[in-house]
Amino acid sequence: MNNLLYLAVALTVCELLSAGAEVVKPVEEELLTDTNKKVNELWINLLNMKPTDNDGIAYATCSLSPSSKLEPSEVKVTGLVLFKQVFPSGTLEAIFDLEGFPTDANQSARAIHIHTYGDLTNGCDSAGGHYNPMSVDHPQHPGDFGNFRVRDGKIQKFFANLDATLFGPFSVIGRSVVVHKQADDLGKGNNQASLENGNAGKRLACCIIGSSSKNNWEKYAQDSAAPRNLRFSRRVKNG
Ligand SMILES: [Cu+2]
Numbered sequence: 014m015n016n017l018l019y020l021a022v023a024l025t026v027c028e029l030l031s032a033g034a035e036v037v038k039p040v041e042e043e044l045l046t047d048t049n050k051k052v053n054e055l056w057i058n059l060l061n062m063k064p065t066d067n068d069g070i071a072y073a074t075c076s077l078s079p080s081s082k083l084e085p086s087e088v089k090v091t092g093l094v095l096f097k098q099v100f101p102s103g104t105l106e107a108i109f110d111l112e113g114f115p116t117d118a119n120q121s122a123r124a125i126h127i128h129t130y131g132d133l134t135n136g137c138d139s140a141g142g143h144y145n146p147m148s149v150d151h152p153q154h155p156g157d158f159g160n161f162r163v164r165d166g167k168i169q170k171f172f173a174n175l176d177a178t179l180f181g182p183f184s185v186i187g188r189s190v191v192v193h194k195q196a197d198d199l200g201k202g203n204n205q206a207s208l209e210n211g212n213a214g215k216r217l218a219c220c221i222i223g224s225s226s227k228n229n230w231e232k233y234a235q236d237s238a239a240p241r242n243l244r245f246s247r248r249v250k251n252g
């Protein structure tokens with residue numbers, strides 16, 4: 014009789030334990046999922062990463078004007094630089110569409126960079142040096158776009174894979190794009206300035222990079238006047 018009683022008690026305890034386990038497990042899982050979600054949200058908010066519009070795609074527009082510090086005899090460069098990047102790890106795409114350069118052949122290539130400040134109160138001169146969040150030498154800065162060839166007074170270029178980003182703590186939104194009078198020596202000039210700015214000379218034109226809707230980008234993607242290699246890349250993508 015005693016043995017039967019022990020068995021009954023043991024069975025009841027087992028049942029209670031397993032019932033308890035069934036109750037505890039989902040609660041623990043829910044807690045974990047909840048904690049994960051909260052930590053993720055915290056990171057996203059902290060880094061201000063997730064764009065809330067455009068289906069997670071960030072767009073930026075920079076509308077170039079000639080530097081107010083230029084001599085009257087200098088060329089007046091205007092135009093647009095457009096950026097597009099898909100959240101969170103897509104590479105940065107950019108369209109450069111600039112005009113106002115001399116139209117004669119044998120033009121020097123022109124350097125274009127992202128500079129630190131979106132401050133143009135003293136023309137392009139108040140934009141600071143190259144944006145350099147990792148304290149590295151030129152031309153390893155995220156906005157070292159290199160040299161651009163001038164054709165018929167214009168620069169038109171599409172890039173699909175740039176190093177700069179529109180997301181996170183190193184976003185270039187609010188910083189500036191500067192177009193220079195000369196070519197970039199790409200760090201090979203054998204002096205300190207070469208490792209800071211590529212000796213690209215006077216700042217001809219600049220703009221502040223601002224968040225934008227997709228309108229400008231989409232207009233270009235459909236426009237026959239879009240940079241030649243953008244049209245080419247579209248043809249390739251569309252198959
Ligand atoms: Cu520059």
Ligand SMILES: [Zn+2]
Pocket residue numbers: 126143150151152153154156157209210211
């Ligand atoms: Zn640089």
